[in-house]
Amino acid sequence: MSLIVSKFGGTSLASSKAILQVANIIKEDKSRRYIVASAPGKKKNEDTKVTDLLYLTYDLASHDITFTDTLDKVIKKYKEIIDGCNIDLDIDDFFAKLSDELKGKVSREYIASRGEYLNALILSKVLGYDFIDARDLIFFDNDGNFIESKSYQAIEDMKNKHEYAVIPGFYGENLDKKIKTFSRGGSDLTGSIISKGVMADLYENWTDVSGFLSADPRIVKNPKQIEKITYSELRELSYAGASVLHEEAILPLINDGITIQVKNTFKPQDKGTLIVSDSAKKENSSDITGISGKKHFSVINIEKIQMKKDKSFYRKLMSVLEVNRIELEHMPTSIDSISLIVKENQLASNYETIINEIKTFCSPNDISVESNIALITVVGAGMKNHVGLSAKLFSALAEANINIRMIIQGSSELNIIIGINQDYYEKAIDVIYKAFIN
Ligand code: ADP
Ligand code: ASP
Ligand code: MG
DSSP, X not given: OOOEEEEEOGGGGSSHHHHHHXXXXXXXXXXXXXXXXXXXXXXXXXXXXXXXXXXXXXXXXXXXXXOHHHHHHHHHHHHHHHHHHTOOOOOHHHHHHHHHHTTTTSOHHHHHHHHHHHHHHHHHHHHTOEEOOGGGTOEEOTTXXXXXHHHHHHHHHHHHHOSSEEEEOSEEEETTSOEEEOSTTTHHHHXXXXXXXXXXXXXXXXXXXXXXXXXXXXXXXSOOBOSEEEHHHHXXXXXXXXXXXXXXXXXGGTTTTOEEEEEETTOTTSOOEEEEOGGGSOOOTTOXXXXXXXEEEEEEEEEOTTGGGOTTHHHHHHHHHHHTTOOOOBOOEETTEEEEEEEHHHHHTTHHHHHHHHHHHHOOSEEEEEEEEEEEEEEOTTGGGOTTHHHHHHHHHHHTTOOEEEEEEOTTOSEEEEEEEGGGHHHHHHHHHHHHTO
């Protein structure tokens, strides 16, 4: 029998009705043995995710502002789930203890992690499966780095003892036995790590869309669904903004080539998207796989005549970014100029210092900053073999009167990134989609 790890996201577990649907899906296939659960997400668009409520509860408590109303919303949500699923679980003591812990006794990450802890406990009761706490399986060092060997050993031991189990997503434990969470959307990572640890044949990632779409459905009407996508294409698309799967989720799976299948909890009959290793997908030379993007970037344009003659120029420039903890997104260059593309909020938090340090250490002839930039990434493993794709892209944007501020092509030739004024972001995505996919 094959072995499947199934991760269910927040929207798939946001109500008792959704959880009962999830239980049906799990029970339909006996191979679904290790289930990773997120905290309850949004049932309707205007809802707030439990994780966000828990962060808010912590923040209120830490400022000595009453947090009971916010915590009550969380309690109400779980009570609806427990009643609707008809299970025997008393959560009063759990929340009484949490209220006490909120008085400065625990960390923000610990409080956030309780969302997945409780939801996984509930799902384990609904299914009649063992509950295994993620803090016994996923380990971090005290700098927050994931410890592979210790975690994979613990997961293998768990597999030998438990045929079926439910595991909370999003968190693990550090060497001081304190809860540590991944970044937002991190239950996808838990699913990947468990899949590798148990050597799964398939990692199913159940969400509220029928797989990866070739563009953001909030911008393009009914975008075409992607049936198959490679790890690398997926990473480019997720990093650029397509937020279905955490951008790091494929990293634990690359070496073993474990396939991920994105499926829709509410339309389980839909095929979904298969995410396969780079070698497993035949390149279709003319296809663009998808388009994604993000707003809120700034560009620092630095001009320096004969820049390349100053051998320490790049090092000094990078040091300014490093000491100010700025992540460099991209760095297009020409003979006498260089542009640093960074996140707007990172630059804004220390604007004067960064610009002054660049002036002092790098002595540019000119320096200017542009904000309100959006980056749009067009991804396709077949792009490198296809002449004329860029021309098509640029003429589509030109016809729509959208000015391209910069063009970046990675050495993998898997993508082309363009920078535009973010006021035209939605229009540009739509125009590119129509030119290539529709
Ligand atoms: P989960 O709660 O299951 O982890 P997420 O909210 O993290 O789900 O991810 C699914 C959401 O990603 C979808 O509801 C959709 O709005 C959004 N999304 C953004 N870009 C895309 C895309 N290219 N394809 C599909 N969904 C997308
Ligand atoms: N609940 C966490 C979040 O909202 C983790 C996840 O959903 O994957 O980010
Ligand atoms: Mg998610």
